[in-house]
Amino acid sequence: MSINQEFKPKIVAFCCNWCSYAGADLAGGSRLSYPADVKIIRVPCSCRVNPMFILRAFERGADGVIICGCHPGDCHYSTGNYYARRRMTLLFSMLDYLGIEKERTRVEWVSAAEGVKFSTTMNEFVSAVRELGPNRRLGDLRCKD
């Protein structure tokens, strides 16, 4: 499959304030680049990410959604990411039924110290989404204009 370089996917990244958002800041501080297609939304914890947000993003034309949180065991709120992990595991397995390829959704644990991981994760994720091409299946037709 050839990678469509022209295609600029819309990627929504939900990052928890304490680890992953800080990890993204560290990636910035270390000048570790990743595609500008990634736009970060700061949430206090990965457990704040409601499946509604993810579906909303796809509805509005996102091509990929990634959720980043503290490593299991390191949640600032001690247990938030464990709940997030279960929720996303189930949700993702259902999105498959509605035609969202599993490569379009991802959960990654990125600590505040893992600027490198943040950047490589985003690079990988974006190229995986690019390879899939635009998300046409779960978009709302009314959102095109």
Place this chain on the structure above:
Amino acid sequence: MNGIGVFVCHCGSNIAATVDVKKVVEMAKLEPGVVHAEEYQYMCSEAGQERIAKAIREKKLSGIVVCSCSPRMHETTFRKCAEKAGLNPYMVEIANLREQCSWVHKDINEGTEKAVILTRAAIAKVSLNTSLYAGESGVTKRALVIGGGIAGIQTALDIADAGYEVDIVEKTPSIGGKMAQLDKTFPTLDCSACILTPKMVDAAAHEKINIYSYSEVEKVSGFVGDFTVDIRKKARYVNMDKCTGCGACMEKCPSKKALSEFNSGLSTRPAIYTPFAQAIPNVPVIDPSQCLKLKNDKCGLCERVCQAGAIDYKQEDEIVTRKYGAIVVATGFEVIKLDNYDEYAYSQSKDVITSLELERIMNAAGPTKGHLERLSDGKAPKNIVFIQCVGSRCADGKGKSYCSKICCMYTAKHAILIRDKYPDVNVTVFYIDVRTPGKNFDEFYRRAVEEYGVNYVKGQVGKVTPEPNGKLTVHGVDLLDNKQLKVEADMVVLAAAIEPSPEVRNIATMLTASIDTNNFITEAHPKLRPVESPTAGVFLSGICQGPKDIPETVSQAGAAAVKVIGLLAKDKLLTNPCTAKADELLCNGCSACFNVCPYGAISYEDKLINDHGVRETRRVAVVNNALCQGCGACTVTCPSGAMDLQGFSNRQIIAEVDAICR
């Protein structure tokens, strides 16, 4: 109608180099609700803040977006600025154009396009922001220090000296910690006990300090200023009030097979014991796994010899519940288990020992009364080999990835002490690097080489093989000579890595403090807030935060104390207003939120609800704002969407999603 102001910071050239800030301003002006947009060199500067304040006042802005560096950097700055100008501080949103845009994207078109979108998202969010007001909570003027080593003792002393009450919880029968086990300290070679025991005595005697020895923290609830802690005082079987510390019981105890923890298992102790002679409190404990009376109701000798009548076999664990305003974690370290390093024959030969064991051997109160001798046959060693970095700096998953920091110095100390006392003993140190940053540290190491003739060889040891003649062959390499070496040794000392005490994981969970992959507690900021945990009111002292030597530990202990004092000096604390809030009209009272709340912040009340004219009593969720930390777990578990998070509401996040996907 909204009046939103957008302020785009150049951050010198940090942002402006890869983001066309003028374009961002221009595009921001087109967004609904935006009535003001400008750019400036440094928004966080005084002049920059003044511009913001002026715009807020003059244009009566209802919300502002600052497009600048990470909110983790300057959100507080801009909130304060807004507040001064008369705007609610929570009407401020930051678009992170530096760390998450200009610094990671090189192409100015891409950078600008993304900056515009991030700004748009922040505008969309801020237009849904509502004014939030911090609540107030009181401060219990007492601190808890978990761990009674040098870190805990110093922190407690400093806090107590400032006039606040401190409780120390120490899991072993005596305070003192690892430092009490050390023989001498580098680089001055002071006797460890000589400098530590006075501090222990000070702590015990201090009217503001209360020591819970042989106790553990069982449960922590509450929040900064108002923690409630359950402390389990383990049954000592000795009445602390009656015991005079005469020691008769320990002498008479017939069960003497237990390995002495204090002597690193190199000697035995009785079932009723104090860990060491200078123990504080000087009250023994009975080890129920060893005591014949407690095990099978025989013996009872100690009870008979105790003139004070202090022995109480019926004693049970006791839970003490106390309130604290602040908690300091000073749980210290352990030496790692060497199971993964069989090549060094630690498990095969008694003459392969760890450095901490050597400390005990060298110590006059130790198992050999301070004589340097082989544990296998009691003979004096002629050749001693030290192996550095055992389990430290390992990337292979067997050991620790970090440098344990103290080994280079204590090995130099050991080498010097040995060569000083036993000049005929040859000492070889196999090292990878010798790391001696610290005052007088390198000089100390050089003295070992230059004055004491310690043979430092660069190269890690491959393996140690015990020989039939009782000797040990050390298979090493001299990388500088490019030669393989086989050194015959009588004793091998391993500088084993140190790791945080295993309890710290449990304690951190109770405190909701985060822990890194190595079990060190994460500090709130690695450089700027090194003694605070991200959880408000929880502070860090000593090795629980990262490897450090005694001077560093003591300085950090003092620093943690200062932070605690600063907190306890306040009468009221402001609480985070970004808490969860239940919409009573939508709440089902189903308890889903209660089940996921890590702080026990949610309770239920039967309330009379007026739902659009329908009046009925309903079970509804109520959030305790002082307990809620704002994680949002409840908001997602709530099916009806009754539970929302202030400052990160559903509609705000959806607005951001919409803005990004537009």
Place this chain on the structure above:
Amino acid sequence: MKKFLKSDLNALLDIISEKERIYLPVSEAGQTNYAIYNENSKVDLDTLKTVKSAKEVFFPQSETLYTAFMDGKKIRIAQEELEKEEFVLFGVKACDVRGIEVLDKVFLSEPVDSFYKARRDHGVIVALACGEPEESCFCKAFGIDCAEPEGDVALYDCGDYYFWDVKTEKGTALTEKCASVLSDAEEAPVKEKQEEIRKIVSLLPYMNISLDSWKGATTDEKFNSDVWEELYKPCLACGTCTFVCPTCQCYDIKDYKTKNGVQRYRCWDSCMYSDFTMMAHGNNRTSQLQRFRQRFMHKLVYFPANNDGMFSCVGCGRCVDKCPAAANIIKVIKAFEKEGNR
């Protein structure tokens, strides 16, 4: 009277669909609903009742009214275009045809609903007499003869042929277009068929249900009856009855946030929903009893009172078939009949 061979049905549809859209019952994923005909459609004229009635062709479940969008800082509005192409609604049963008449009363009286009117003006209705009416049917109670449907053209399923009876000018125009497939026919088989249908109708349990007590009903008496208290209890407050009903015409107008503006659309609403006619002050019907009562009072009392006695129920029986709790208009009518006899 014309006729065409059943085997020519597709030929007929193809002729029409060359120029015009055809809406007709199509089976998709196990259910039959009205859909636009294309060569892949699984046309299903045998199923008696489509799940949704034919009303959605003239009054779609959702339709955009206009779109407002941001042009810089200005707001611009794009009006949705009215229907301007001719289309054919094919295979409509007598009850649904009457349903459309009911809707006409609502949407074509002042103020005229331009979207609806445009569709009505451009739509040609080809009705189809019922083959085997079912136990839930009670069209006869409303004076509808399912053996002789209204419409622009009426079709009759007689053996190998569909008979084609032109009823209006629109029907004549359509007949001309389809002349190549149609042939002349005598009326006898149709009469025979009608008799057959009417015989079945006479056997069905609900067909002779009496609406006498509702004719010229006093609103207060019905409204204040205790019977509602019993009747509403099983109701789940879902909108199934409303959405399958050929005459329910309530809609909500909502805004859909598009990428840079809003799309104002209207969509079917149900008086069974708790947020129906929700206003800033709250809701004017706060209990399910009130909402349940509203639906039937509207169909049987309020609507006839305002429309010369025309009930806004056509006896299609869809609600009887589909109500998850088996609460339906028949039970309401019967309960009041019992109440009256008490």
Place this chain on the structure above:
Amino acid sequence: MSHANNKTAAAKIAEISGTNPLKCMKCGKCSASCPAFDKMDIKPHQFVSYVVNEDIDALAKCESLWYCLSCFACVERCPRDVKPGKIVDAARQMVVRQKGGNYLSANEIPALIDDDVPQQLLVSAFRKFRR
């Protein structure tokens, strides 16, 4: 080998061995553990530097490649997961590939095996030459 070729060869070795030579902290534990140390012209810990410095020509020519017993003591003990043994193995493999297909096929081997050869040597030989 040209500079560019050395560069690709170095990358190839890293790829075949699956190790990252940059992780080496030059502790020398590999050399300390190596039973064939004395026979080697380039010492185990140096293998890593040769790859890092992209001096593959020298590495390819060295005797050490053939003295390595593939005992994997260095692989087992390397604290940095650099695994010099794997690097040697990779270098050897590269040399063998370059020399062309003049190595044994599996079918030829049984006839050539001396019954007295210790099993361990055979295993080691297979490790070295199997590819």
Place this chain on the structure above:
Amino acid sequence: MQRLIDRMKELLADGTVQRVLGWKQGDLGYNPEPHYFNSAEELDEFIYDGFCGANLSKYMIKGSELEGKTLVLLKPCDTYSFNQLIKEHRVDREKAYIIGVGCKGKLDIEKIKAQGIKGITAVKGAEISGDCDELTVETVYGEKKVAYKDAMLERCHVCKGKEHKIYDELLLDSVDTCDGDRFECVDELDSLTPEEKFNFFRKELSKCIRCNACRNVCPACSCRKCVFDSNKFDSAQKANVDPFEESMFHIIRAFHVAGRCTDCGECSRVCPQGIPLHLFNRKFIKDINEFYGEFIAGEDAETKGPLTDFTLDDIEPGERR
């Protein structure tokens, strides 16, 4: 059934209960409706037969607000829902007197009609006291025979068992009706390619008319106000213009009831468009079982649900064990 009626009358008479929540006879032989009986005389219209599929546990949310105790009849599968509602504080156990009634499999009139049977005037053989082998359907076109099994609801073929999980007393016998694997349908779906899955669900969901019958009948969907009716998420759309609307509604609904859904199958039973909605719930149940260990919602009224619980080494999203 007489035994049941007598017992109910007894409990009404001695004041144990104030009313009975059961089923009232319909007029077509197959359309009984849930009904509150306030007196012994009213019970003359009571019926309990094969067509009494409706799960009455949800009616007990309102029932719990009424004065005094309500006698409620629960089939084995309904008791799971009732337990779940207790767990969520939506019903009051003290306000309910539960008679666990036996079940011989419930009937789906749609399945009878799908066999081409029209103009039904009566159905015989659906009585709970009978042996439930064969139904005799009287129609205006004559009498037809249908095997009881062939007219059973899908859910009864994969029945979780005829054991009542909560009751005050038990009456009437049950017959095991399970002759299929509950998760076979999920396995079949999972074996499809993403494209096939997408096409399958798009076809099914595009039939959805947003009538909310599935939601309103669902005992797990017990919210006072559904998120899709409130503006909390900007999600109240009511429209069905685009497949996304339905997808969103149905996935979120399935997600919200995940770990709480007892697989009672009411959603599929009531869907006017015959959408196999239970597939979504089954999928989640199967995943939960696979990922976090066997969990049956409503088996008791205490155990924490899988989505309000966790273990430290849970599977990672997107991973399969």
